[in-house]
Amino acid sequence: MTAVIDPQAELDTPLLQDNVQLIGGEWVPAASGETIEVINPANRQLLARIPRGTADDVDAAVKAAEQALPAWRDLNATARASLLYRWATLVEENAEVLDQLESRDVGRPHWGPSPVPGMLRFIAGQADKVHGVSLPTYSPDVMGFTVREPFGVVGAIIPWNAPGPMFTNEVAASIAAGNTIVIKPAEDAPLAPLALAKLAMDAGIPAGVVNVVTGYGSEAGAAIPSHPGIRRVGFTGSPATGSIVMEACARNLIPLHLELGGKSPQVVFPDANLSAAAPAIAAGITMNTGQICAAGSRVVVHRSVHQEMVERLAEAMQKVTVGPWHQQVNMGPLINGRQHERVMGYIEAGKSGGADLVLGGGVPSGEAFGDGFFVNPTLFDNVKPDMKIAQEEIFGPVLSVIPVDNEEEAVAVANGVDYGLVASVWTEDVGTAVRMSRALEAGQVGVNNALGAGVIGGPFGGYKSSGFGRTMGADAVQNWTQVKTISMRGATRPGN
Ligand code: ADP
Numbered sequence: 249m250t251a252v253i254d255p256q257a258e259l260d261t262p263l264l265q266d267n268v269q270l271i272g273g274e275w276v277p278a279a280s281g282e283t284i285e286v287i288n289p290a291n292r293q294l295l296a297r298i299p300r301g302t303a304d305d306v307d308a309a310v311k312a313a314e315q316a317l318p319a320w321r322d323l324n325a326t327a328r329a330s331l332l333y334r335w336a337t338l339v340e341e342n343a344e345v346l347d348q349l350e351s352r353d354v355g356r357p358h359w360g361p362s363p364v365p366g367m368l369r370f371i372a373g374q375a376d377k378v379h380g381v382s383l384p385t386y387s388p389d390v391m392g393f394t395v396r397e398p399f400g401v402v403g404a405i406i407p408w409n410a411p412g413p414m415f416t417n418e419v420a421a422s423i424a425a426g427n428t429i430v431i432k433p434a435e436d437a438p439l440a441p442l443a444l445a446k447l448a449m450d451a452g453i454p455a456g457v458v459n460v461v462t463g464y465g466s467e468a469g470a471a472i473p474s475h476p477g478i479r480r481v482g483f484t485g486s487p488a489t490g491s492i493v494m495e496a497c498a499r500n501l502i503p504l505h506l507e508l509g510g511k512s513p514q515v516v517f518p519d520a521n522l523s524a525a526a527p528a529i530a531a532g533i534t535m536n537t538g539q540i541c542a543a544g545s546r547v548v549v550h551r552s553v554h555q556e557m558v559e560r561l562a563e564a565m566q567k568v569t570v571g572p573w574h575q576q577v578n579m580g581p582l583i584n585g586r587q588h589e590r591v592m593g594y595i596e597a598g599k600s601g602g603a604d605l606v607l608g609g610g611v612p613s614g615e616a617f618g619d620g621f622f623v624n625p626t627l628f629d630n631v632k633p634d635m636k637i638a639q640e641e642i643f644g645p646v647l648s649v650i651p652v653d654n655e656e657e658a659v660a661v662a663n664g665v666d667y668g669l670v671a672s673v674w675t676e677d678v679g680t681a682v683r684m685s686r687a688l689e690a691g692q693v694g695v696n697n698a699l700g701a702g703v704i705g706g707p708f709g710g711y712k713s714s715g716f717g718r719t720m721g722a723d724a725v726q727n728w729t730q731v732k733t734i735s736m737r738g739a740t741r742p743g744n
Pocket of ligand 1: 434
């Protein structure tokens with residue numbers, strides 16, 4: 249249940265200082281001295297000021313990461329793991345403050361226990377399990393094997409929708425493998441990442457291993473993949489920006505992973521347990537105000553249960569309460585004015601495109617909503633698969649229901665978008681579940697669950713335009729390593 253917190257109370261925490269970023273273990277302002285205002289999306293009030301970092305700050309951070317690299321890379325893997333475990337403990341001890349920071353920044357109500365300590369412990373456990381294989385050789389004089397090595401100094405750029413977990417994914421996995429990192433949080437939600445970085449320092453992770461440069465995407469962000477000292481990049485965000493980041497990586501001939509969002513289908517068969525499916529789908533599209541790349545935004549439903557499903561979805565979505573994060577609500581505002589305009593634009597496109605508006609479609613009014621970027625949970629029915637709202641990622645609480653006549657059509661509609669991040673199947677029949685799990689083009693498939701949740705250590709990432717490479721799980725650590733093949737010829741035996 250959401251805790252009721254005084255929104256006016258200053259969040260006075262030693263984890264955050266005003267207007268500093270982390271470079272080489274020092275908390276410093278931007279080289280330019282300029283700042284960015286971070287606002288509360290529920291009322292547009294000032295939350296904090298952060299440094300407006302630019303290429304100069306990224307350069308200083310890369311140099312610090314280069315200095316820290318040899319010792320960190322050569323520290324034994326078990327010692328690296330111990331430091332990550334200690335970091336996890338500190339995160340757990342500070343869970344409430346971290347949660348509040350993220351709520352203020354993103355505008356979301358309390359999510360329940362933070363996943364971050366568990367994520368950190370899982371990754372810590374991987375640090376000393378990065379290994380190669382032994383290989384057969386043509387001669388007994390030679391031994392062959394592979395080793396996995398870090399790339400060196402790496403970079404990451406993360407979005408604002410789940411800043412704590414995103415920061416943890418990229419930082420923990422990359423440093424577990426022996427890299428040092430320069431990471432830029434989103435300008436809209438940098439507070440939890442800065443606090444997590446402070447805890448990493450407190451845990452004893454050496455100066456320069458983790459560097460956080462704050463700033464705008466076109467300034468600090470763009471400077472990361474184009475810096476000649478960066479050896480690999482991780483990017484999570486929009487496809488348009490992902491493409492720009494990939495171009496920069498291409499110019500420097502460095503690899504990257506991209507996690508770019510989705511248009512996840514929820515495929516509902518006639519035998520599905522609708523009373524379980526409807527609330528789970530409604531929760532999936534309204535959690536974090538629909539600002540989750542995995543959010544199931546299309547319900548592809550068999551016509552025989554279509555009507556009942558729409559009624560159940562409307563009932564479930566109607567129960568979703570909207571308001572500022574500190575009240576007992578299920579859903580907060582959108583992150584900023586640009587995003588609000590975008591989501592409202594999609595709602596208009598749904599209406600004018602001929603979809604039936606069943607629920608929502610507007611902005612809640614009343615004093616509690618003040619100047620916040622609120623929107624009501626919105627349900628469209630009889631959406632055609634080629635409509636804009638059925639094809640493009642909205643990143644808001646807008647759900648489209650698309651009726652279909654059979655399994656073949658369900659697969660065609662579910663896969664008929666550019667994205668391929670998550671897909672869900674709702675059925676009680678194991679045969680349908682097996683066929684659909686194979687047929688759906690997505691990096692994650694959930695059977696009878698909406699967000700592909702419930703798996704420990706599951707790698708996360710996309711098919712098709714949703715990206716490539718994986719964050720989370722053991723694969724994430726492997727992604728941040730490169731393979732070296734060693735052929736080792738021993739001393740020649742006397743007489744040979
Ligand atoms: P959104 O439009 O939702 O903010 P973006 O993909 O633009 O999504 O943002 C994700 C992250 O990418 C943020 O940290 C942002 O600052 C950063 N970013 C934006 N533009 C660029 C760019 N040209 N180069 C590198 N990073 C960028």
